[in-house]
Amino acid sequence: MKLMAKVRVLAAALGMGAALQAQAQTDLTVYTALEADQLKSYAKAFEKNNPEVKIRWVRDSTGIITARLLAEKENPQADVVLGLAATSLLVLKDQGMLQSYKPAGVEKLSKKFVDADATPSWVGMDAWVASICYNTVEAEKLNLPKPASWQDLTRPEYKGHVIMPNPNSSGTGFLDVSSWLQSFGEEQGWAFMDKLHTNIDRYTHSGSKPCKLAAAGETAIGISFAYRGAKLVNKGAPIDVIFPTEGLGWDMEAAAIVKGTDKLNAAKTLMDWAVTRPANELYNESYAVVAMPGVAKPIKNYPADIADRMISNDFQWSAVNRARILKEWQQRYDSKSEPKK
Numbered sequence: 001m002k003l004m005a006k007v008r009v010l011a012a013a014l015g016m017g018a019a020l021q022a023q024a025q026t027d028l029t030v031y032t033a034l035e036a037d038q039l040k041s042y043a044k045a046f047e048k049n050n051p052e053v054k055i056r057w058v059r060d061s062t063g064i065i066t067a068r069l070l071a072e073k074e075n076p077q078a079d080v081v082l083g084l085a086a087t088s089l090l091v092l093k094d095q096g097m098l099q100s101y102k103p104a105g106v107e108k109l110s111k112k113f114v115d116a117d118a119t120p121s122w123v124g125m126d127a128w129v130a131s132i133c134y135n136t137v138e139a140e141k142l143n144l145p146k147p148a149s150w151q152d153l154t155r156p157e158y159k160g161h162v163i164m165p166n167p168n169s170s171g172t173g174f175l176d177v178s179s180w181l182q183s184f185g186e187e188q189g190w191a192f193m194d195k196l197h198t199n200i201d202r203y204t205h206s207g208s209k210p211c212k213l214a215a216a217g218e219t220a221i222g223i224s225f226a227y228r229g230a231k232l233v234n235k236g237a238p239i240d241v242i243f244p245t246e247g248l249g250w251d252m253e254a255a256a257i258v259k260g261t262d263k264l265n266a267a268k269t270l271m272d273w274a275v276t277r278p279a280n281e282l283y284n285e286s287y288a289v290v291a292m293p294g295v296a297k298p299i300k301n302y303p304a305d306i307a308d309r310m311i312s313n314d315f316q317w318s319a320v321n322r323a324r325i326l327k328e329w330q331q332r333y334d335s336k337s338e339p340k341k
Contacts, residue, residue, distance in 0.1 A: 026266040033062040034083035053266045062171025079261040085171040086252040089122040090319035099257035103271045113291035122256040126287040130249040132242040133211035133222040133229045149245045154195035163210040164223035172207025178318040179249025203337040230301035247311040
């Protein structure tokens with residue numbers, strides 16, 4: 001065979017191989033509320049050992065992703081949800097929107113991180129925890145003392161200097177509200193939020209934004225979550241991350257398959273990966289509490305006893321009462337929310 005003919009045959013073979021590889025690859029649409037700076041590393045770790053599956057992320061805040069999934073109930077667009085609050089997944093489960101599946105190795109996870117059904121509808125990944133970001137430079141300018149508790153934030157000197165997330169759009173905002181109602185009792189919880197509202201400058205539609213605003217000096221105090229605060233301190237931001245003395249609200253990031261996906265095998269592959277030790281080690285790079293016992297190592301700028309400070313969170317109560325809580329909150333406090341983009 002002449003040289004040019006051989007080249008053409010080889011090129012054709014390579015082209016056919018590439019075409020077959022492209023046909024074999026599955027694009028998996030994954031809805032998430034993970035922080036944007038986590039998505040690349042998560043996809044890279046999964047796709048390294050599963051090159052036949054390509055993750056296509058659709059990211060937004062917890063409340064927005066939850067609302068989008070509910071709106072798409074009759075015509076699902078997502079294949080998998082990965083990195084969404086367990087309270088949201090319980091709502092989706094109640095609506096019959098999740099495909100039951102028992103990932104390989106799920107028995108190695110802590111039971112509180114796994115749906116209690118014999119064949120679980122969702123599995124947990126890690127816990128994210130409420131905290132306060134306190135800008136030491138701005139606070140000194142304004143003569144604002146360092147708060148130690150949630151109740152401290154209702155003191156008159158903080159008026160106009162506190163920013164927190166809107167629970168209708170932010171999972172962090174909802175875990176704050178839900179935890180206050182559980183910790184203080186509903187009557188006292190709403191009374192606390194009435195006083196806090198007096199001091200609120202505005203409510204954001206992102207859980208990390210209040211801490212980012214505090215780090216930038218645009219507010220003295222941002223109610224946010226520990227991951228974002230710790231990351232900003234590591235980058236040199238002049239903030240202290242405060243863990244209030246009454247206890248820390250928290251929610252669990254979790255994963256589930258959306259019922260009706262036509263990419264079920266690929267979805268199961270992602271769920272199998274989500275419960276592995278390497279995946280949990282990756283979660284631990286950002287969060288101090290993860291689903292697999294014995295994996296978590298201390299995280300810089302987190303207290304060593306953070307797990308002990310987390311409240312006893314009734315996820316089922318939060319899910320069942322979610323719509324009622326959000327409606328009540330909106331009626332009381334939405335006047336100070338930022339415009340939605």
